[in-house]
Amino acid sequence: MSSESNKKKISIKPNDDFSDVINEVGLLPYECAKDIFKFVKTDYGLKPTGLFLYGVIQFLTSEGYFSKILHDNAPIIIKDIDNVISKVRLGEIRHKLLEHAMSLEDGLDVQYGDKSVHVPKEKLVELVLQHSQKVVKEDFLQSLPLHDKPILRDDKFQSYFFFLNTIAVVSKAGLNFRNYSDLDYCCIWDGQIIQRNLNYNENEPPCHFRTFIENVTNRDEKRFASVTSAIGYLVHNYINVTDGQAIILYDEEITDIGNPKGGTGKGLFANAISQVCSTVKIDGKKFDTRDKFRYQNIKQSTQVVWLDDVKPSMGFDTFHSALTDGWTIEKKYETQVYIPPVESPKLLICSNSILTRSGTTNIRRQFILEFSNHYSKHLINGTEEPIKEEHGCMFFDDDHWDQTEWDSFFSFVLDCSQFYFKKGLVTYEHINVAKNLLLQNTCEEFVDWLEQKGLKLDERYNTKDMFNHFKLTYFGEDSKLKQVTFSRFIKTYATGASLRYDRKKSNGESYFILSKK
Secondary structure (H helix, E strand, C coil), rough: CHHHHHCCCCCCCCCCCCHHHHCEEEEEEEEHHHHHCEEEEEEEEEEEEEEEHHHHHHHHCCEEEECCCCCCCCCCEEEECCCCCCCCCCHHHHHHHHHHHHHCCCCCCCCCCCCEEEEEEHHHHHHHHHHHHHHHHHHCCCCCCCCCCHHHHCEEEEEEEEEECCCCEECCCCCECCCHHHHHEEEEEHEEEEEECCCCCEEEEEEEEHHHHHHHCCCCHHEEEEEEEHHHHCCCCCCCCCCCCEEEEEEEECCCCCCCCCCCCCCHHHHHHHCCEEEEEEECCCCCCCCCEEEEEEEECCCCCEEEECCCCCCCCHHHHHHHHCEEECCCCCCCCEEHHHCCCEEECCCCCCCCCCCCCHHCCCEEEEEEECCHCCCCHHHHHHHHHHHHHCCCCCCCEEEEHHHHHHHHHHHHHHHHHHHHHCCCCCCHHHHHHHHHHCHHHHHHHHHCCCCCCCCCCEEEHHHHHHHHCCCCCCCCCCHHHHHHHHHHHHHCCCEEEEEECCEEEEEEEEEEC
16 A cells, blocks of 8 residues: 555456447447547548547546545545545646546547547647537536445544555544455545554563653653553544543743743644644644634544644634534635544644633633643753754654654554553643643732732622722732722632632622622
């Protein structure tokens, strides 16, 4: 499977093998066809007039081209080679017809009744160039035989990992391997194939990526388990619509609001996922929720959508629909595509700022991981490469990783997959998420005041007194800070800490009480 020359052409319908149109076919008393070309009788013999549509269909079918319907979407044109399918653009079809005409080195000799003609290769090529634009169109190509093989997908109980030399199947019960010859009853997307061989090692040999995960979790067992479960979740190409979650990566270190640091390894983590899953990366800084083409690079075979470095103003509710109702993909000059929830890609978000956490839906749909400053603390001038310096290599680079290291990495990921099937997503008590969110939405002075003051639950606080204490302590009497801003800060703190905020009035005085929900 690793080379084009070894790929066998298949035909789902045995009769669609192009054999019935390679020789002359009579169409009308004055018209015939041969191969993919059409001819008409004249007083001087046979004259080539264009492309023979039935012949074109038969030829393309013999080359593995089919029409496939996915759910309620319009048919798409695909190519099937050894049960591996890929979506095809019209330009590829035109090129295939041109390639076929150019392969007819001796041209075509056509005999129909008492008329005959020899058409040289150059004329055949010209016919394709003249007529393929008129013939190769979406509505015509939808006449190709329907491809009815089901796509092999992960389900609730197991994941499939397609390597060049084997198919690894992971479930709660364990790991086993299958051959590609077992795919006769189904097919897979070309984007699902990991372009490497696998030699699984169950003894967990030393692995740079595993060490990296230990480092970014400060070698805390609970945090390590949480991250490994998230890896298993991301590489499982199946979503239960009732609990689909986005994996969100933050820095553990308290965020400098004006100059977020980063450099903790969030991007390397996402890159690791892309080594195993078909991943589409979207630049979060350029992501515009008003742009209807914002997801245009996502395909039916996409397994993970990686949204990198999102803007602080990004609201998480932007992704509610995708996580619960599936993805609607609009591409320029193409038909809109809908991917249902159970076949939808997982969502991985990397951010230096905390996304919206208010509301039960936002909280329930977010699975948060914090990356320690193990690597970022070495960044001083911005030119340092702490990961390379510590590990002595560049990750996922063939100049630095040999086959043994790749095998160790893939073995670790497969172990993470099995861990997820056994344990599900494993949570831990977050370190600084609430504090970082509070810093983003209030100010450093308020966070410091809050820590010093130590507000207690179920105790009544006079709003004016608390406001004056905060204002005089940090800003002075002449400050233009308003009490309404202070009250908003208190409410923001309560929301982030999952506390109930009650505001009451008594004898003309305003009070607030914080309590458990």
